[in-house]
Amino acid sequence: MATKAFQRTYTQLQAITKATVTLNAKGVANDELATVNGKLAQVVKTKGDSVTLQVFSGTEGVPTNAEVSFHGAPPTLRVSDQLSGRFFNAYGRPIDGGPEVEGEEREVGGPSVNPYKRRQPSELIPTGIAGIDLNNTLVSGQKIPFFADPDQPYNQVMADVALRADVDKIILGGMGLSNDDYLYFRHKFESAGALDKIVSFVNTTEEPPVERLLIPDMALAAAEYFAVDKNEKVLVLLTDMTLYADALSIVSNRMDQIPSKDSMPGSLYSDLAKIYEKAVQLPDGGSITIIAVTTLNDGDITHAIPDNTGYITEGQLFLRADPDSGKVIVDPFRSLSRLKQLVQGKKTREDHAQVMNAGVRLYADAQNAKTKLENGFDLSDYDLRCLDYAKEYATRLLSIDVNITIEQMLDTAWEIFGKYFSPAETGIKQVFVDKYWKKA
């Protein structure tokens, strides 16, 4: 840690918890960084002369006579083109054996973009996955998480999406990544030959949880450098935001704050919004798009973390295993892209929205038929056709291993509709039926 001439040093701690220390100190600024016994810490509370610091790597082994020195500034990151292709830890230090980055030192967790200066997102981000492109189209400047149980291949899907997306930079913010997943990302990026457009900030499960709190701010400070200063299209991947929120609850608990739902801090919504709202379409062409992962506990989206996330993000992509087709699919009911209408039918073919709605509606009918079947009732001819349709729809369109163009997705959908249904059963506008209907 760089030391400065005016640095103030103290050696008497008043209180220590697992995540915080408290001491008497003067002239301390809110949010300022400090070093406690060689560990990085940040001011979270002052009361009179009493100052509480959050110690990122935990307070194990910190004695009451630990040396505490204040840096006089909040966390910063050095930004320049040298960030490209590099791997960093939560403090922005290289972990790939390379040299330190030279460049301008910027505060992380800075101010928000003036909403009036934003532009409406309008650029399509194609991923080749029909569960996304057809039903939940992504747009640059959007923020959207994958909701997935821990056993779903969300990191793989996210890596695929990132590498297929047409962007200038990809910033990975890994929070509590297992070492295996970290190496997976590293290998995947290297073998795609895309390393020079990727910047990674990684905190693995081997590292202390509170350190994770710095990862999104670091990743987004880098993203803002490329998007604002360089007018680049930046895609930020944040995985796993559930572990980030868990770290927040640890700190608030140690500070004796009253927990709200699911023992999360009462400020969870604002804390998450501060991160996700960094997604932006800028007036000069640069953009920040955020794709995150929020792991769920047995598909429960009413838990405070996914629930608050859902209210902040512009939709969610819900992954689940589909027993009928034997594939992992993007669930068409629980998934949503709120910005899709900005590109559907505008940047894609005119029939896009109607085909999407009809496909999902018929899939819902199939679910009803399935319920009937499970309850032991006879199925009607329509029910049987719905069930067959659902299987083919899931296999050929919803499955995450699909990689085709949007045009092909629409044609596939019309083909499947024609195979099982009459035009009236789809409820699609007549003009589109006349133009695109495929006889079985």
Added chain:
Amino acid sequence: MSTTGKVTGIVSNLVTVAVDGPVAENELCYITVGGQRLLAEVIKVTGDKASVQVFESTRGLKNGDAVEFIGKMLEVTLGPGLLSGIYDGLQNNLTTMTGVFLKRGEYTDPLDREAKWEFTPIAQPGDKVVAADWLGEVKEGWLPHKIMVPFSFRGEYTVKSVAPAGSYTVDETMAVLTAPDGEDVPVTMTQKWPVKVAVRCYKEKPRPSRVMETGVRVIDTFNPIAEGGTGFIPGPFGCGKTVLQHAIAKQGDADVIVMAACGERANEVVEIFTEFPQLVDPHTGRKLMERTTIICNTSNMPVAAREASVYTAMTICEYYRAMGLKCLLLADSTSRWAQALREMSNRMEELPGQDAFPVDLSAIISNFYARAGMVVLNNGQTGAVTFIGTVSPAGGNLKEPVTESTKKAARCFYALEQNRADQKRYPAVNPIESYSKYLEYPEIQEFLQEKIERGWVDKVLKAKNIVRRGREMADQINILGDDGVPMSYHESFWKSELIDYAFLQQDAFDAIDALCPLERQRFMLELILEICDHSFEFEDFEKCRSFFKDLINTLRQMNYTEFQSPKFHEYEQQLRNHLA
């Protein structure tokens, strides 16, 4: 000499200040840090310590930093030029700020001080006037913007002089009034008003007696909202709260729309100010933006200003109401405002109520809803503030403090349902659980019979009954199976589906279907009830299903077609042939 103080403690945006003189609850102060002045509001006083919530980031703030109290509560500036404005929660003009990022401590003027307005006098010298009486008017867009006796004036004043017709800036003296104590007071086009105090300068507040048309069938026909009424839209995320609210903003029959984006997504605000300048108000043919003011405190903007934003928006509405205009306030979402209260209460270490919300949450919410309403002005004209708030219940569970408190305060309830949204039955308003208390008001019933037709309310109730019966039948069919129930069950079920698909569902993204005027709603409801009055004979439930599916398809095509166009009648004929 105003009170000053020094910072003695900081937790996030709650700052404790040791003060050297008197301070008032809700008084504002400025904290100076590194040359920037941060606005803050007193929320608690203990001895010589004031707890203040800072409306900005407190990064870098130190104990000992200087604080200066200004002896005023948070106020808004009222005057011509508010419409089409885009403000933050503290009424800073976002459009005149420099740079891409919001700068801490940058406060901008809400009004254009240079712009000239064409003034026409209304009052005459010698007139006796009280607060909110009209002295003159200027044209703001196409709206007559009244220049009023400031709301803060107490007692009866005498008009000494009024400026002659002409072009003036907002700061010029438009009239001189003689106060009850004989002092002459100049009045300009602007005035200030504390946001947390309701404007009560009117003669009376009667029960609402007119319906505000929104063009959304499930609202106007099934659960109409009154001019000056209150309503709320709770729903889990992804159920279409925002789409529904934007539809109401675009189509609502109001003179002035104020949208408070309170702790919500910035891109939704961008959508409003990108699209509204292009869209045309269906009632006046003018650009939508001309009647719209946006108060925008998005989720990443400072939390304390979130609370202020809804009050700022309400005060602006009350101001226009005093001009005899119909205002509509849309707040998305009041839950974020409640959460802001919770964060503060938590930091002040108050004993929490349910779900850690402050115990007076319910009182705060009902006080706020009570500021809406239709009023009779001193001159006998009427004005209205209609308020619709959205609520974002945690986990979609309506048994939580914000929803429950709001339900007590609001008269219309538009319950958005996950299940309907999953099936893409939009708007996902549950037709059974939702209600409008106004439908029971004799005044409103009379208005509807007058405006639409005699017997209208009975038709609406009849349609609701068909939907309710259909739900019961659906349950029976699910329990007993398709073959286990009489054919009449299937028929009842499909009649309710007919109403659901062809009437309740509406495509907010289709140019024609999005806006359904009352006349068209009447036509469609009658056509559908005519079908429902039929008794049919079906051989089996398959035939019943496919028969109704065909009807639904034709009715939906009608919804997508221009009203009373040849194509529309063609579909209608097709439908009648099918029935014959």
